[in-house]
Amino acid sequence: MAVRVDLNISLDGFATMTDQTPEHPFGLDWGRLTAACVATRTFRARVLHDTSGEGMTGVDDEYAQACFAEVGAEIMGAGMFGLHHARNDPDWWGWWGEEPPFRCPVFVLTHSPRPRLEMAGGTAFHFLSATPRQALDLALEAADGSDVRIGGGPTVVRDFLKAGLVDRLHVAILPILLGRGIRLWDDLRGLEAGYAVTSGVAPSGITHLTFSR
């Protein structure tokens, strides 16, 4: 029953871009940050509903599998769900189509809650205005013994890290420099003190780094 995070970041620490538009919800660089992840067999099957069984296997795919495994509830920020763009669209249901990959309750943190959304495949979006601790308590109850994943974006992840609520942080560090966006690592001095940190490099050139406690 762990609280977990998985994020892709650039070498200079950027996890999300600030040039978000409806066409590029996470900015123009998002594709580069997530290309290796999107290419995995697990991502293609789970997120893109590609039933061909094609896609990369190996280290990056193992992390993609682990990312979804044993998650009983997810928490994400309003920006990740898309509410910053869809503030005036009561029918907005996120970026993930009719059958989102989460397959569990998803708690979306927003100062403007809206009615819950039941999607195909077991995903239900709940909108709430809450502190990290309050949201986590709800998510843990909904997860019923399984893990809770903090999906993002980086500002939300940082809030949970600063509150000491994350048990396992996995970052996939891409060997690229973006020079702009929202940094994951700001204001987290000494985070490593409460964790064991392990690292490994995948054939894709991605460094996978995991903080565990």
Place this chain on the structure above:
Amino acid sequence: MAVRVDLNISLDGFATMTDQTPEHPFGLDWGRLTAACVATRTFRARVLHDTSGEGMTGVDDEYAQACFAEVGAEIMGAGMFGLHHARNDPDWWGWWGEEPPFRCPVFVLTHSPRPRLEMAGGTAFHFLSATPRQALDLALEAADGSDVRIGGGPTVVRDFLKAGLVDRLHVAILPILLGRGIRLWDDLRGLEAGYAVTSGVAPSGITHLTFSR
């Protein structure tokens, strides 16, 4: 005849601290950033004049060896040499004692040049006010076919990277978050485009990342 850089940085990208004092010339966190490097057999022999032959061997030591190998001249900033603290001390000869580890001409970039300093062991400090390109031309001539190393600090390294003058950049990324200091990666968007990037993790937990062209 390559232009090379080796730097230790934290996971959040800090290469030097801003809390420099005469007692802690590179700030209070410097020891943590460099501990694995300082523990190597090569560093102990070359910098600390420890003739016992003791010290760590393995991956980190191989990088320490490579750092000194075939360097015919070095370029560093005024801050790395200590001129920010020793501005009024005409006898300041750097942090490295009477026999510095460089054993070659060292070009110190400063807006307040002073007379050259001949040290034991082959190191000579030359002080000059010059652009990166001008300093590099002098250093290449002095290196006489060997490599030129840009020693630091991070601001000087960034200037050389932005000017497109660096052939090989090796960063040792420590799995720690410092949250303060001077970042190496600021304003280097797209740097990877001109380089092949390779990575590996040492048993110490350090990720060694090399940009080569």
